[in-house]
Amino acid sequence: MPIRPKNRDRYPKDWPDISQRIRFGRAGGRCECHGECGRGTHQGRCPNLHGEAAYGTGSKVILTTAHLNHTPEDCADDNLKAMCQGCHLHYDRDHHAETRRATVLAASGQITLDLRAALEGEQQ
Numbered sequence: 001m002p003i004r005p006k007n008r009d010r011y012p013k014d015w016p017d018i019s020q021r022i023r024f025g026r027a028g029g030r031c032e033c034h035g036e037c038g039r040g041t042h043q044g045r046c047p048n049l050h051g052e053a054a055y056g057t058g059s060k061v062i063l064t065t066a067h068l069n070h071t072p073e074d075c076a077d078d079n080l081k082a083m084c085q086g087c088h089l090h091y092d093r094d095h096h097a098e099t100r101r102a103t104v105l106a107a108s109g110q111i112t113l114d115l116r117a118a119l120e121g122e123q124q
Contacts, residue, residue, distance in 0.1 A: 003072075010072040018075050019065040023050065027082035029063060037087035048084035057086075064088045 003011060012018065023029065031046035041056060048054050050063035066083045067074060070092070083091060 007072060012073075012075055015075070018080070022065045022077070022080045023063045023082040026077075027063070030082070031061075031063065031084040031087055032082045033084070033087040033091070036081075037083065037091040038093075039087065039090045046084060046087055048086070050084075054084065054086060061085070066091055 003015075026032075029050040031048040033042075033046040034044060035042065037046075048061045048063075050061055052061050053059070054061045062085045063082055064085055066081050066088045068079050068081055071079075
């Protein structure tokens with residue numbers, strides 16, 4: 001998955017090497033998802049291989065490296081998993097929805113109001 005420019009500084013400088021090692025060293029070019037993505041489309045390990053046709057859709061598989069805790073700074077091997085783009089997007093769907101909601105709230109000024117109310121509540 002492409003890294004958004006605003007998040008680029010959260011990744012270590014050697015992220016390309018780390019990602020490569022996970023995707024092609026440890027995972028051997030195959031998605032490591034065993035259903036934790038929640039898609040319900042495969043039993044056992046996902047069969048998708050980087051560069052090949054994806055099962056079900058036939059689109060070209062792009063193998064990505066997912067941060068299981070959604071924290072780019074945490075690049076411990078047990079927090080990283082090679083995932084095809086379908087599994088990765090589905091795994092991150094709730095996280096993306098939360099981020100979207102926070103962005104909308106921030107744009108509307110509601111986060112500032114909510115934060116002020118919460119702080120005022122703590123002072124009482």
